[in-house]
Amino acid sequence: MRGAGSLFAEPHEAAREEIAPGAFVLRGFALSMETAVLGALREVTAAAPFRNMVTPGGCRMSVAMTNCGALGWMTDRSGYRYDSVDPESGKKWPVMPGAFRELAERAAAEAGFRGFRPDACLINRYEPEAKLSLHQDKDERDFTQPIVSVSLGIPAIFLFGGFVRGDKTQRVPLEHGDVVVWGGPARLRYHGVMTLKEDEHPLLGRMRVNLTFRKAG
Numbered sequence: 001m002r003g004a005g006s007l008f009a010e011p012h013e014a015a016r017e018e019i020a021p022g023a024f025v026l027r028g029f030a031l032s033m034e035t036a037v038l039g040a041l042r043e044v045t046a047a048a049p050f051r052n053m054v055t056p057g058g059c060r061m062s063v064a065m066t067n068c069g070a071l072g073w074m075t076d077r078s079g080y081r082y083d084s085v086d087p088e089s090g091k092k093w094p095v096m097p098g099a100f101r102e103l104a105e106r107a108a109a110e111a112g113f114r115g116f117r118p119d120a121c122l123i124n125r126y127e128p129e130a131k132l133s134l135h136q137d138k139d140e141r142d143f144t145q146p147i148v149s150v151s152l153g154i155p156a157i158f159l160f161g162g163f164v165r166g167d168k169t170q171r172v173p174l175e176h177g178d179v180v181v182w183g184g185p186a187r188l189r190y191h192g193v194m195t196l197k198e199d200e201h202p203l204l205g206r207m208r209v210n211l212t213f214r215k216a217g
Contacts, residue, residue: 022182028175031176071216113145128198128206134169141216155174158191
């Protein structure tokens with residue numbers, strides 16, 4: 001299976017697939033930076049551990065989350081929002097690692113969104129049976145900026161829909177190292193992740209980690 005190999009995966013040219021106007025999958029795009037990205041991920045999650053946040057309605061999310069960057073996305077009983085402070089530690093979120101920033105900016109440029117400068121990276125950890133319901137990324141201030149989403153670990157099925165929750169969705173298989181970028185006319189499309197199946201990745205074990213980069217402030 002592509003992308004399930006070692007830290008020393010051979011560099012290759014990523015394939016770009018358009019899934020909608022303004023939305024692209026960059027197959028294997030993150031593999032050339034795998035070592036640096038996974039090392040940075042360990043540092044971030046040691047400083048700001050994963051936690052299962054609670055929605056405004058009181059539901060505990062099956063996906064565990066943390067953040068890095070100037071702003072971090074969070075949810076609790078008071079609503080969805082960005083904040084510069086980790087509520088569990090009372091400290092600022094960890095600085096966004098250089099490897100994260102470089103990967104996000106390169107992927108955005110590859111998809112046609114040059115000049116992307118993310119200030120927030122939401123990190124999601126999925127274990128088998130976890131899922132993410134259809135939603136829009138709409139808590140950011142500037143919808144002219146794209147979303148860059150990096151998949152690491154076990155495979156997942158990404159759901160990419162329309163501008164109404166009930167619109168038909170595409171099922172997009174994603175593997176370790178794939179990057180999805182959407183912006184422009186696709187920026188406010190609904191998207192989510194289907195329930196993960198039992199699997200194991202040689203580097204990350206029984207989990208999928210997703211890095212989602214935004215320009216939030």
